Amino acid sequence: MSNRLSGPERRESILAAAQGLFAGKGFHGVSVDEIARAVDVSPAILYRHFASKQSLYDAVLEEFSCQRQSYVDTIVNHGTRFEDALAGMTQVYISNIAANPDILKIELHSLLEGNPATLAFFQNRWKSFTDYIEFGLNEFLPYDIPNREKTILSAGLMFQGMLREALIQKCLQPQDRLIDLSLYELSNELVTLFLRSIGINKTQLSRKATMTG
Amino acid sequence: MSDFDSELDASGLNCPLPILRAKKAISALEAGQILKIIATDPGSVKDFEAFCKQTGNELVSSGEENGKFAFLIKKAA
Numbered sequence: 172m173s174n175r176l177s178g179p180e181r182r183e184s185i186l187a188a189a190q191g192l193f194a195g196k197g198f199h200g201v202s203v204d205e206i207a208r209a210v211d212v213s214p215a216i217l218y219r220h221f222a223s224k225q226s227l228y229d230a231v232l233e234e235f236s237c238q239r240q241s242y243v244d245t246i247v248n249h250g251t252r253f254e255d256a257l258a259g260m261t262q263v264y265i266s267n268i269a270a271n272p273d274i275l276k277i278e279l280h281s282l283l284e285g286n287p288a289t290l291a292f293f294q295n296r297w298k299s300f301t302d303y304i305e306f307g308l309n310e311f312l313p314y315d316i317p318n319r320e321k322t323i324l325s326a327g328l329m330f331q332g333m334l335r336e337a338l339i340q341k342c343l344q345p346q347d348r349l350i351d352l353s354l355y356e357l358s359n360e361l362v363t364l365f366l367r368s369i370g371i372n373k374t375q376l377s378r379k380a381t382m383t384g
Numbered sequence: 385m386s387d388f389d390s391e392l393d394a395s396g397l398n399c400p401l402p403i404l405r406a407k408k409a410i411s412a413l414e415a416g417q418i419l420k421i422i423a424t425d426p427g428s429v430k431d432f433e434a435f436c437k438q439t440g441n442e443l444v445s446s447g448e449e450n451g452k453f454a455f456l457i458k459k460a461a
Binding site for chain 2: 299
């Protein structure tokens with residue numbers, strides 16, 4: 172039956188199987204033979220669609236990059252206030268991971284595997300947040316606060332760590348003690364805590380933190 | 385004489401920050417005025433196409449300039 176798939180369908184089925192296997196075992200834990208077996212084709216057929224395991228892996232990552240369009244939608248359709256855009260971007264990010272936790276698993280594997288291109292890919296996804304936070308704070312934090320530069324850099328990291336851990340807790344290892352808190356509620360709480368932790372309450376932020384072009 | 389009314393340098397910034405800054409900059413323009421945006425993120429080409437499609441502003445040009453991406457956007461009436 173699997174032999175009747177069209178070229179694009181075959182490609183899709185290989186990608187789907189590869190994604191699941193890479194998510195479970197990381198790049199180095201999976202062989203091309205194993206992926207081919209999972210979709211019931213010979214390695215030769217797989218190589219017709221993907222030149223190497225690396226190019227298959229890259230294609231899996233490529234499938235993950237479609238959230239950009241949602242970021243553009245968020246910016247077009249929401250206000251441009253710092254907190255609104257941050258909350259909107261956070262919703263896009265968590266919806267994306269909640270719908271496909273394999274992204275997070277592959278990211279965690281990649282941290283240990285240390286492939287520079289893959290690390291850069293995931294770092295780049297977080298850079299949307301860290302850039303945004305650094306830029307925003309740079310605009311509205313008073314210039315005379317001590318360690319201003321370090322505060323700004325640390326704030327981006329804090330947000331990244333907070334959100335990634337929330338996703339791990341809710342998507343990969345659901346905890347009983349968080350059972351009454353949905354991922355969306357949890358992320359909203361964390362965004363609010365984050366805003367408070369940088370010394371600015373939400374009301375103040377919404378008034379001051381609109382970014383200028 | 386320049387062919388734009390305002391310029392925004394979004395070099396080194398990741399999506400969606402260039403879009404957000406462009407949105408703010410365009411809101412300060414009059415209808416028919418042109419904003420030039422410089423960006424380094426390759427994804428910004430598609431982002432600005434999508435942005436203009438959704439906002440109705442006109443993407444006058446989109447291309448590479450000195451190894452960076454340059455866009456001209458005319459504010460809709």
